Amino acid sequence: MKKLLALFLVLVLTTTTLMACREDSSQEASSGDRVDISILLSKPEIARQFEETIEAFTKENPNIRISLVPLAGQNAYEKMTALYSSGNAATIMMMGQEFDPFKDRLLDVSDQPWVKNALSGTTDFVTIDGKIYGMPVTVEAFAYIYNKKAIEEAIGGSFDYKSIRTGDDLKKLFDKLASADKMEAIHVSPMDWSLGAHLSNVFFTAQSSNRNDRHQFMQDLKDGKVSLADNDVFNGWLDTFDLMKEYNNAKGGPLGPQYDDGPIALARGEVGLWFMGNWAYPQIHEIDPEGEYGFIPVPISNDANDYGNSHLSVGVPSYWTIDESQSTKEQQEAANKFLNWLVSSETGQKYYVEKLNLIPVFDNFEIKPEDSLSLSILEYMEADKSMEWMNTYYPADGWPTMGASLQKYLGGQINRDELTSEIENYWKNAE
Secondary structure: OHHHHHHHHHHHHHHHHHHHHHHHHHHHHHHHOOEEEEEEOOOHHHHHHHHHHHHHHHHHOOOEEEEEEOOOOOOHHHHHHHHHHOOOOOOEEEEOOOHHHHHHHEOOOOOOHHHHHEOOOOOHHHEEOOEEOOEEOOEEEEEEEEEHHHHHHHHOOOOOHHHOOOHHHHHHHHHHHHOOOOOEEEEOOOOHHHHHHHHHHHHHHOOOOOHHHHHHHHHHHHOOOOOHHHOHHHHHHHHHHHHHHHHEOOOOOOOOOOOOHHHHHHHOOOEEEEEEEHHHHHHHHHHOOOOOEEEEOOOOOOOOOOOOOOOEEEEOOOEEEEEOOOOOHHHHHHHHHHHHHHHHOHHHHHHHHHHOOOEOOEOOOOOOOOOHHHHHHHHHHHOOOEEOOHHHHOOOOHHHHHHHHHHHHHOOOOOHHHHHHHHHHHHHOOO
């Protein structure tokens, strides 16, 4: 009996020990090996596609869990400031002009595999003393997106985007579209980032074909040496904005439209043009998968030969950066693993091009863009008809401030002189 009791106790102890070991092993597998990272995506228009991309990555890397941090009504600078202040900085952050105020908190990624494949010049903006602090996201462009089929049906003939090279050319097209049945000329999205960062970029960049001269213009504006009221490019740009206001399909309530109203209006042929960028293609394609779309530059004068009238604003708008100050080494390694997967693996490249509709800025991509908007951008680039994204050099509060002023002008709350003064005064006091 004692032997049986002893044997029973041994079995109980052995079973208990095995269960404890299994439980410890299970806990280690479920939490100890897993790394949680977060991504601040400042492009909500591709959030759904990005969620799908994350899902593809985590299938191949089940020990890394990724969550998206929403902007929740804030701009990227405001969101990053709030997250850092609360000690909850996102592991990966998509940033553009926000780079300068946050650069001291970022991880040096110069040793990462993707660096050798980045196209020349695409990391210059995020390079300090030879060290790289961000991975370029893509090349993007913005201007008037046109729906070729809808325009041709409206005008009753073929349409050549190269025929629009002056303000008068644009007005003639607007007139034709506005006179067509069940169509209006243009949809103007009132978001501050579209007006304050993208539309405003045109009057800065078109100041000169010489990079030094146009950057000097920006500095002179800061120094109070520029009178915008006397600047021909600024006035020509405002003339074009006035046309956009006059022919806007939401003219009755211009500040009312949401972002999603734009792709719907354009893809359904309710308007012929929409001022926006190629990041909108996924939404357009979802509504009109067989459509053909392209870009028309924003004219700043009635001289077709003036710089900018035939040029598209093309640039690297943002960079993936990794937090160093509030994330662990394991999180930083996981973040780098995700970014390298996105641009180096077969699956990552497929999602990069086909789901996110990003144009690669790396020379190792096997998959090339085939959508009409990406091809339109490449056509301008190959013809040497691209111009700089100077909004990258705005102060962090630059586009929100100018965007607010342009919204007031769009909504008729201030006049032309008041808008000019507000923009000029902002730059005089910009840090």
